[in-house]
Structure formats: C-alpha cells, structure tokens
Amino acid sequence: MLTKESIQRIDREIGKYPQDRKQSAVMAALAIAQEELGWLPSEAIEFVANYLGMEPIAAYEVASFYNMYDLKPVGKHKLTVCTNLPCMLSGGVDAGEYLKKKLGIDFNETTPDGRFTLKEGECMGACGDAPVMLVNNRRMCSCMQPEQIDKLLAELE
Amino acid sequence: MAILGAINPMLTVGLDGDNAWRLEDYVKRGGYSALRKILAEKTPTDQIINEVKKSVLRGRGGAGFPTGLKWSFMPKYVPGDKYVICNSDEGEPGTFKDRDILRYNPHSVIEGMAIAAYAVGAARGYNYIHGEIWEIYKRFEDALDEARAAGLIGKDILGSGFDFELFAHHGYGAYICGEESALLDSIEGKKGQPRFKPPFPASFGLYGRPTTVNNTETFSAVPFILNHGADAYLEAGKPNNGGTKLFSVSGHVNRPGNYEIPLGTPFSTLLEMAGGIRGGRKLKACIPGGSSAPVLPAQTIMDCTMDYDSISKAGSMLGSGAVIIMDETTCMVRALERLSYFYYEESCGQCTPCREGTSWLYKIVHRIEHGQGRTDDLDLLRSVTTNIMGRTICALGDAASMPVQSFVKHFQDEFAYHIEHKKCLVPPEIQRAGSGFFKATV
Numbered sequence: 284m285l286t287k288e289s290i291q292r293i294d295r296e297i298g299k300y301p302q303d304r305k306q307s308a309v310m311a312a313l314a315i316a317q318e319e320l321g322w323l324p325s326e327a328i329e330f331v332a333n334y335l336g337m338e339p340i341a342a343y344e345v346a347s348f349y350n351m352y353d354l355k356p357v358g359k360h361k362l363t364v365c366t367n368l369p370c371m372l373s374g375g376v377d378a379g380e381y382l383k384k385k386l387g388i389d390f391n392e393t394t395p396d397g398r399f400t401l402k403e404g405e406c407m408g409a410c411g412d413a414p415v416m417l418v419n420n421r422r423m424c425s426c427m428q429p430e431q432i433d434k435l436l437a438e439l440e
Numbered sequence: 441m442a443i444l445g446a447i448n449p450m451l452t453v454g455l456d457g458d459n460a461w462r463l464e465d466y467v468k469r470g471g472y473s474a475l476r477k478i479l480a481e482k483t484p485t486d487q488i489i490n491e492v493k494k495s496v497l498r499g500r501g502g503a504g505f506p507t508g509l510k511w512s513f514m515p516k517y518v519p520g521d522k523y524v525i526c527n528s529d530e531g532e533p534g535t536f537k538d539r540d541i542l543r544y545n546p547h548s549v550i551e552g553m554a555i556a557a558y559a560v561g562a563a564r565g566y567n568y569i570h571g572e573i574w575e576i577y578k579r580f581e582d583a584l585d586e587a588r589a590a591g592l593i594g595k596d597i598l599g600s601g602f603d604f605e606l607f608a609h610h611g612y613g614a615y616i617c618g619e620e621s622a623l624l625d626s627i628e629g630k631k632g633q634p635r636f637k638p639p640f641p642a643s644f645g646l647y648g649r650p651t652t653v654n655n656t657e658t659f660s661a662v663p664f665i666l667n668h669g670a671d672a673y674l675e676a677g678k679p680n681n682g683g684t685k686l687f688s689v690s691g692h693v694n695r696p697g698n699y700e701i702p703l704g705t706p707f708s709t710l711l712e713m714a715g716g717i718r719g720g721r722k723l724k725a726c727i728p729g730g731s732s733a734p735v736l737p738a739q740t741i742m743d744c745t746m747d748y749d750s751i752s753k754a755g756s757m758l759g760s761g762a763v764i765i766m767d768e769t770t771c772m773v774r775a776l777e778r779l780s781y782f783y784y785e786e787s788c789g790q791c792t793p794c795r796e797g798t799s800w801l802y803k804i805v806h807r808i809e810h811g812q813g814r815t816d817d818l819d820l821l822r823s824v825t826t827n828i829m830g831r832t833i834c835a836l837g838d839a840a841s842m843p844v845q846s847f848v849k850h851f852q853d854e855f856a857y858h859i860e861h862k863k864c865l866v867p868p869e870i871q872r873a874g875s876g877f878f879k880a881t882v
Contacts, residue, residue, distance in 0.1 A: 301647070304628070304647060308629065310610065310626070311609075314610070345629065348632065350612070351572070367731075368779050369533055369731075371778055372875060373691065373876065374877030376875070377872070377875050377878065405533075406535075408535060411536050412696075413690065420572075420574065421574045422574075422575070429877070
C-alpha cells in the first residue's frame with residue numbers, strides 16, 4: 284500500500300518508542316501515509332493499524348481526532364489560513380476572504396481543476412507573523428499580504 | 441528573526457547569525473557546561489531540585505506552577521522507567537515563543553531536559569512539538585542528531601554512566617494536547633483527551649510510569665539557573681516571580697514578535713518595545729496571557745507590571761505570556777465570537793458541560809454579532825459559563841468561559857449596543873482598516 288521509502292520512515296518513528304509501544308508511532312505513520320497518498324482513505328488507516336498491531340478503529344479514532352489529517356481527498360495544494368483572533372487583528376480573516384475571491388471557492392472546498400483546497404485553521408503558534416498560512420501541512424508562510432498571496436499562488440500553479 | 445527585543449536576556453542571549461541554533465554555536469555560548477559539571481561532579485539530585493526551587497522558576501506554559509516543586513513530586517525509590525516530557529504543543533492563541541526557542545536555541549531545551557532527567561531519575565524523554573510547525577520539528581530533530589553524535593544524549597553520557605534517550609514527537613493539530621495528560625495520551629497513540637486527576641503524571645504518566653512534563657521555555661531556563669545560581673535568576677525578576685520571560689506580542693502593534701524581559705517590567709515598556717499601537721491609534725484592551733486569560737481594559741493593563749502577581753491582582757493571568765493587543769478599531773463582540781468558535785472547535789468532547797457549553801457560548805455570541813441578539817443573552821452567557829466552570833476534567837471549559845465573562849464584564853455597553861442596534865459600535869470599515877491587510881484603506 285505504501286512505498287518502501289514510506290515504510291522506512293515509519294520504521295524510524297517506531298524506533299523512537301519502547302519496543303512494546305508501537306502504537307505511539309500511529310500519528311507519525313498516518314502523517315507519512317497522508318503525505319504519500321495525498322489524503323487518508325480507510326484502507327490506508329487500516330494498513331497503518333495492521334502494521335503497528337493495533338485495532339483499525341483505534342487508528343481511525345486518531346485520524347478523525349486531529350485536524351491535520353484529511354479523511355477526504357483534497358486538492359494538490361491544501362492552503363490553511365489561520366483566522367484566530369491574534370491573526371484576525373492583523374488581517375487573517377481578510378486573507379481568507381481574499382483567497383476565497385481569488386480561487387472562487389469557500390472554506391473546505393476545492394477548485395474544479397483540483398489544484399487548491401482552502402481551509403480555515405486554528406492557532407498555528409506563529410501569531411507574530413500574521414497573516415499566516417500553511418501549505419500542505421508542512422510549509423508555513425508568514426506575513427501574507429495580498430502581494431505575497433498572489434506570489435504564492437503563482438508559484439504553486 | 442522574530443525575537444525583536446530584550447532587557448537583560450537569559451534565554452535569547454547571543455543568538456546572532458543563521459547558525460546560532462547549532463551545537464557548535466551553543467557550546468561557544470557556554471552551552472552544555474551545566475550538564476557537564478553535574479555529570480562530572482555527580483551533583484546530588486536533591487541539590488539540583490533545591491536550586492531550581494530556590495530560583496522560583498515557574499512553569500512557562502501557562503499554569504505558572506513552581507518547576508522545582510513539580511520535579512520533587514517524582515518518586516525517588518520507584519524502580520523502572522521514568523519519563524521527562526517537554527510540552528512544545530504551543531497552540532494557545534497569541535503564543536509563539538516556544539517556536540522561536542526551538543528555532544534559535546534548541547540545545548538549551550535539550551540540555552534543560554537532560555538535567556531534569558538526571559534530577560528526577562528518568563532515562564527517556566520526548567519533546568511533543570505542535571503539528572503546524574513542521575520546519576521547527578525538523579530542526580529539533582537535527583539538533584538531537586548533533587547532541588547524540590557528540591555524546592550529550594544517549595547511552596553513558598560523557599562517560600558518566602548516565603543514560604538519557606531523547607526524541608521528538610510531532611503533533612497533528614489538536615489544541616487540547618497542550619494539556620499535559622492529553623499530551624501523554626497522544627504520545628501513547630490515542631486521541632488526546634485529558635485524564636482524570638489524580639493520579640498526577642508524577643505517579644501515573646506516560647505508559648503509566650512516573651513522568652514530569654514541563655514547557656519548552658521552562659526547560660530552556662534550567663541551564664542558566666544552574667550555571668549562574670538560583671539567586672542570580674530570582675534577582676533578575678521580582679520576589680516570587682523569578683527570572684526573565686519571553687512575551688509574544690501580537691495584534692495591533694507596529695512590531696509584533698517575541699520580547700524577553702525580566703518579570704516585573706512595566707506593561708508600558710513592553711508596548712513601547714513592540715513599537716506602540718499601529719497608526720498611532722489608542723489602546724482599547726489587552727489579553728495579557730493567551731486567549732484563555734481574561735481581557736483587561738486599557739486603563740487597567742497600563743498600570744500593570746508583567747509578572748504573575750501583578751496581572752493576577754488586576755484580574756487576569758500571565759498565562760503563557762501571550763500579549764494580544766487590541767486598539768480602538770476592534771469590535772469586542774467579533775473578537776469574542778472568534779475566540780468562542782476556537783474553544784467550541786477544540787473541545788475534545790468528553791465532558792458534557794464543555795462539549796455542549798462551548799457550542800452554546802459560540803452560538804450566542806455569534807447571534808449577537810450577527811444582529812440577532814436577544815435582551816437576555818448576556819445573562820444567558822454568564823449562566824452558561826458558570827455551569828461549565830469547575831465541572832470538567834480539564835481547564836479547557838474554564839478557558840472558554842473566562843474570555844466570555846471578562847469581555848462581557850468590561851465591555852458590557854458594547855455588547856448591549858450590538859443587541860439593541862443589531863450592528864457594531866465600531867463601523868465595519870474602521871475594523872477593516874485596523875487589520876492593515878488592505879493597505880489602501882488604512
């Protein structure tokens with residue numbers, strides 16, 4: 284189900300925990316699976332559960348509890364904008380509105396060409412750099428004024 | 441560089457250049473000397489814990505619990521595994537200091553954790569890092585590799601016979617995992633739901649073993665205390681409020697960022713360091729310790745000094761040191777609406793008063809903001825908060841209630857205006873200008 288490289292990365296995560304505590308690696312394993320597949324279909328969650336020797340339902344509980352797992356397909360680039368209060372005071376909500384207009388979609392929607400999914404995020408712990416956006420859970424973009432957003436979208440096309 | 445200013449810094453001193461985070465630079469700044477000394481001299485663990493107690497280092501994550509006291513709760517004569525955990529799950533709106541500590545000074549955290557592990561008899565530790573800061577997580581892993589290669593963590597550290605394995609655990613988006621027992625469940629590979637206490641982590645923590653959990657900034661302060669002595673640390677702050685603290689200043693200021701200042705520094709000095717209010721406007725309100733801390737009106741906060749006791753006396757909490765500045769362009773109803781949505785979204789759902797109550801709080805503030813408020817809504821809000829507070833396993837319910845109570849208390853007229861006139865006291869175009877996003881409108 285996953286490439287050899289992903290499995291190796293999961294094995295490295297398992298190595299961080301005591302031998303009888305493989306389940307501790309479930310968050311990392313799900314993240315690695317999502318990174319490879321783009322989202323987390325049930326089969327991937329089940330695969331991870333079996334690989335770690337835990338019940339599939341227990342892995343599903345984890346996948347559905349944490350916000351950054353995508354249990355439905357998302358676009359090639361998932362853009363998460365923080366709109367929480369500190370960001371809002373410095374344009375986080377405006378940045379969200381600007382992106383909605385530019386992409387022609389609402390939060391939790393994907394552009395028809397499958398390129399972008401827009402999400403509203405909660406505090407990313409980077410409020411001093413507001414407005415803040417996260418690309419595909421990995422890359423944090425700071426001080427996203429209109430010009431910077433335009434530049435980012437062009438780069439991601 | 442997001443650490444924009446400091447007065448007598450201890451945590452952020454000498455962090456110049458792109459390689460400040462690297463082991464080589466940290467050692468040049470005197471790094472790992474405290475750990476080396478302890479291991480070479482085989483310092484008695486009680487002596488270390490007493491020194492930390494004497495420094496009055498208080499937990500920098502939000503609760504302000506004395507660190508030395510926490511360490512002393514770890515059982516001394518229990519055989520088997522014990523753990524030291526660093527809480528870098530920094531998601532309290534307004535807080536972004538731990539991110540910068542891990543980015544610019546990760547080895548101070550590693551050294552602090554190794555010293556803590558030695559003091560409490562732990563052989564393994566984890567640093568739980570907030571999901572959204574992947575790049576910082578990678579950097580911390582790189583710093584761990586450096587420390588491991590230099591024999592500063594791992595087996596038989598510096599030939600002392602002391603073992604300490606340390607790893608990074610990456611979160612994946614759940615505010616509640618900042619609560620220490622939820623964090624422990626999360627490391628165990630479960631949903632992050634807070635545990636009922638007692639038992640406390642010192643007796644039943646990770647995998648049911650004795651565990652001590654401290655914040656990133658707390659660990660980062662430990663090497664200084666042991667190098668320079670508890671008195672030097674305590675004297676830098678004020679009595680009962682030892683040391684310096686990183687304050688994350690966000691919102692309507694000219695220079696949002698992190699500032700390291702001694703506890704007891706006047707709020708007005710911090711505001712000035714952050715460049716004052718944008719556009720020369722007037723301060724309206726300030727949340728001094730992260731979104732869960734009660735809001736204070738301008739005239740109250742201007743009289744405060746930045747330390748646990750002064751902020752507490754003024755009716756709020758120093759919390760994580762996240763200072764959210766709101767100027768006169770802020771609609772307090774809209775501000776509270778967004779905070780209430782956050783707690784509703786992040787409630788883990790296990791306690792009914794919090795799960796249902798946070799939903800109620802959000803819905804009521806939402807309808808006031810959207811011109812559908814009812815005359816008895818403010819009483820209803822107060823009633824919902826008193827029915828949540830003290831009736832839940834963890835503090836998230838209280839954290840959701842305190843903003844509501846304080847916003848309604850200090851800005852009652854603005855809420856009443858909203859309900860009566862079905863619109864904001866602050867016109868929408870003024871609010872929009874305040875954010876500075878569309879520069880043309882400022």
